[in-house]
């Protein structure tokens with residue numbers, strides 16, 4: 001459509017001076033029949049302009065039912081791939097294709113396929129944070145919102161491989177009594193929270209409840225008052241009578257937590273690594289910006305493309321997840 005350089009992984013064009021980004025993005029959405037789907041880990045300005053804000057499961061569910069012609073996925077690459085696999089006839093855009101995921105990267109498709117081959121007779125359950133190529137070797141995809149229920153939908157003696165997040169896998173094993181074989185992967189954001197610093201915060205704010213995502217390490221989950229997906233943590237904080245929370249997940253969720261609960265205080269859990277930025281932001285998620293979103297809508301680039309043969313296989317476990325979730329009312 002346009003001759004635009006996207007060699008950097010995003011449209012590197014200046015935004016004309018004086019442009020009102022919010023108004024222009026809204027106008028282009030209307031004119032192009034486009035919707036913006038944003039993950040809770042996006043920056044607040046992107047969440048505010050999105051048509052849908054949610055966790056990975058909600059984004060996949062919305063992608064499955066929208067009749068828009070263009071989907072702009074403000075999240076990371078595997079989320080764009082999932083949307084494209086669900087909606088092969090729609091144009092799926094992402095503001096910056098460099099928005100990857102350390103957890104998905106910890107599970108290369110060729111090594112995962114080899115692992116699966118070494119364990120014949122095992123069912124394969126993959127977390128949604130995987131490439132399309134890994135999903136193509138999977139029986140059913142899960143998210144942190146439905147992992148427990150989907151694992152429990154298998155017979156108790158079913159032999160299961162679970163990948164790639166070992167922390168989530170360990171957590172699901174602990175709450176279901178299963179003994180799934182786990183892939184050794186982790187997210188660099190969720191695995192860095194400091195037990196010591198969180199315990200110190202709990203001492204400083206004894207009334208605060210600790211909310212933790214199951215991608216966190218076991219030592220954090222053990223002391224958490226609530227373990228759940230981003231959507232579940234948000235729901236819990238909203239329904240709780242408690243007024244203060246320590247939040248052990250990517251800090252983007254604080255935007256919606258504060259918006260929905262202006263009378264409550266949310267404290268981001270601190271990371272372990274003193275040499276890091278000291279925050280709990282996902283550097284991949286934050287590659288998407290309002291300026292890149294504006295250019296993505298304007299030039300309809302970069303577009304998510306998934307190999308057709310891979311997509312044909314990957315849609316099966318994604319559909320199975322959506323079907324099981326619908327039947328369970330999740």
Ligand code: SF4
Nearest residue numbers: 101102103187189282
């Ligand atoms: S927070 Fe972790 S799991 Fe989520 S996109 Fe970033 S690297 Fe991946």
